[in-house]
Amino acid sequence: MRLIRNAFAILPALLLMANVSSPLAGNNNIVKQLHAGVAKTVALIDHYADWNLTAIGLSKEAFDYAFKGYNYLKEKNLLNNSEVLTIVDYSKPSSQKRLYVLDMNTGELLFNSLVAHGRNSGLEYANDFSNAEESHKTSLGFFITMSTYNGNNGYSLRLQGCEKGINDNALERAIVMHGAAYVNENFVNSNGYLGRSYGCPAVPENLNKKIIETIKNGSCMFLYHPTKKYTAVSKILNS
16 A cells, blocks of 8 residues: 555656646546556556565566566457466576466466576576577567477477567477476586576476466466567567
């Protein structure tokens, strides 16, 4: 409530900037837009703070970007499963648990797991990304989870890239979520980093099916990295 009171306390200043002295004296549409803008900002702040996402190691920038894209896809009716949001923070080293699955109704952390990046994206850190076939690199951006299948890597989840030129070749590249024997604490303890995939966000074998069953069939997945090569050109983030 304090956040809401503080946010609406700045409304008079916003009205003054818009050359509106009061809701009665000015343009009601402008006032409604200002209220809506403040309310949207409050909602964003409330989710990150109230869900205490700092405590689970999820950065505010990663969440803010993910939340914006989640809402963008949801408003366009592209999410059949809007109950969950998956965020992978590739700014973190592969030795850390950098995959987060959030319940979007309660803010509950459903999964926090190790996750691999592409072998040509880097060793301990992912720092080079691509949408090209045979690049064996990770693609950034927003994906929608699709159907499951049993393939060479066992139970797997197809991913549809939502951003043209950034990740829209995901299906052709067979970029999927799957379990992998090189994604576990023992591998990290022996090598200092995870094994790497051909670009897939591979997860531990003992969590693979549980995660996939939770996020399959139309939920939002966001693969994050702060590189300007992505954030500056993403139409979703800049919408």
